Amino acid sequence: MTWKTKDGxxxxxxxxxxxxxxxxxxxxxxxxWMGKTNYLGASTTFVRAAxxxxxxxxxxxxxxxxxxxKTKIKIDWQFMLVAxxxxxxxxxxxxxxxxxxxxxPPIWKERFGPSIGKRxxxxxxxxxxxxxxxxxxxxxxxxxxxxxxxQLSVSSVVALAMFFVFGVLVANLVYQRRS
Amino acid sequence: MxxxxxxxLVTGILFGFLLQKxxxxxxxxxxxxxxxxxxxxxxxxxxxxxxxMVGIFLLADLEIxxxxxxxxNAGAIVVGGALFGAGWAIMGFCPGTSVGALGEGRWHAxxxxxxxxxxxxxxxxxxxxxxxxVLAWKDFGKVGLSDVLGISHWIITAVFWVLVMLLxxxxxxxxx
Numbered sequence: 001m002t003w004k005t006k007d008g009x010x011x012x013x014x015x016x017x018x019x020x021x022x023x024x025x026x027x028x029x030x031x032x033w034m035g036k037t038n039y040l041g042a043s044t045t046f047v048r049a050a051x052x053x054x055x056x057x058x059x060x061x062x063x064x065x066x067x068x069x070k071t072k073i074k075i076d077w078q079f080m081l082v083a084x085x086x087x088x089x090x091x092x093x094x095x096x097x098x099x100x101x102x103x104x105p106p107i108w109k110e111r112f113g114p115s116i117g118k119r120x121x122x123x124x125x126x127x128x129x130x131x132x133x134x135x136x137x138x139x140x141x142x143x144x145x146x147x148x149x150x151q152l153s154v155s156s157v158v159a160l161a162m163f164f165v166f167g168v169l170v171a172n173l174v175y176q177r178r179s
Numbered sequence: 180m181x182x183x184x185x186x187x188l189v190t191g192i193l194f195g196f197l198l199q200k201x202x203x204x205x206x207x208x209x210x211x212x213x214x215x216x217x218x219x220x221x222x223x224x225x226x227x228x229x230x231x232m233v234g235i236f237l238l239a240d241l242e243i244x245x246x247x248x249x250x251x252n253a254g255a256i257v258v259g260g261a262l263f264g265a266g267w268a269i270m271g272f273c274p275g276t277s278v279g280a281l282g283e284g285r286w287h288a289x290x291x292x293x294x295x296x297x298x299x300x301x302x303x304x305x306x307x308x309x310x311x312x313v314l315a316w317k318d319f320g321k322v323g324l325s326d327v328l329g330i331s332h333w334i335i336t337a338v339f340w341v342l343v344m345l346l347x348x349x350x351x352x353x354x355x
Contacts, residue, residue: 009199009201012201013223013347015200018197020227020228022193023234024234024235024238027234027238028243031245033183034182037245046295050303054300066310076183076184076187077183077187079187080183080188082278083278084187084194085198086195087195089199089283091196092283100284100285101285104287105210106207107207107210108206116287123271126266126270126291127294129266129269130274130295130298132262132301133260135259135302136259138252138255138259140273142273142275150227150235152232152323152332152336152339154251154323158256159249159259162256166264167213168268169265171213172214175210175214
């Protein structure tokens with residue numbers, strides 16, 4: 001086991017352990033400065049982003065929607081966290097030369113060819129299904145997978161198992177070449 | 180920007196930096212794990228959990244922070260988890276990694292991000308329907324594993340550490 005990967009990245013054990021430390025510091029910092037313990041998560045931000053876009057075209061509809069009202073449409077801590085993930089990944093990849101413009105990833109290309117259109121349709125509809133699921137389950141691999149598992153929440157153990165069981169099933173159906 | 184927003188931004192930048200350094204943002208790594216070919220994201224995720232749980236339980240025991248379990252709503256977790264897993268396999272990103280993947284140049288993540296925003300809007304429209312069906316089946320409440328098993332979370336943490344270490348050893352042996 002080495003601390004660096006061949007392409008200049010860090011061992012996933014090391015980078016992951018550091019995220020564990022970050023999660024602890026973040027739980028402490030949010031409690032101190034926001035008065036409430038906040039855990040790492042990402043999917044609620046997509047609800048807020050949807051609400052912000054919808055407010056531009058149909059603000060009354062958003063105001064009358066129970067789920068948007070419950071979630072509270074605002075640029076909050078988690079929204080900025082998600083924006084920060086983009087910046088952090090940009091900084092890291094730009095400084096170690098792993099930044100790479102990619103329109104179609106290799107595994108996808110091997111199965112469905114180099115069409116960007118097909119990849120776009122797959123990502124878009126996959127995204128819709130995944131987000132409906134994440135909002136139903138009240139969390140994603142960050143909220144359940146990291147934060148919930150760190151607290152040994154029953155819901156997160158079951159949710160993470162479901163994510164992987166169905167992820168493995170569908171990935172094998174979709175990407176394995178029938179020979 | 181407010182303190183809350185600054186705190187989120189700084190935490191997010193560090194999170195995104197580490198996700199990128201661990202090389203877990205890519206479609207290849209996410210789908211690679213689901214095809215049981217490359218366990219990078221599992222190593223990353225479980226290393227974070229192992230370290231995080233010790234500090235989180237310590238701070239919670241000292242009453243410095245509060246635990247926050249998400250509700251164990253059976254229908255929501257099972258149906259939602261299955262839908263998420265299926266969508267994840269096709270999209271090749273999860274909500275957090277999609278924005279990170281965009282940051283490292285994988286611009287096809289934009290379609291995934293758009294899809295997820297639309298998905299969130301769809302969910303908001305369907306919420307009344309879900310509330311009277313899937314969400315109404317059976318809610319066991321906000322429970323932790325230690326509440327259910329009736330043993331200290333430190334015992335479960337110790338067992339969890341041993342199991343994950345064995346899993347890591349197996350990954351290394353199989354070169355996954």
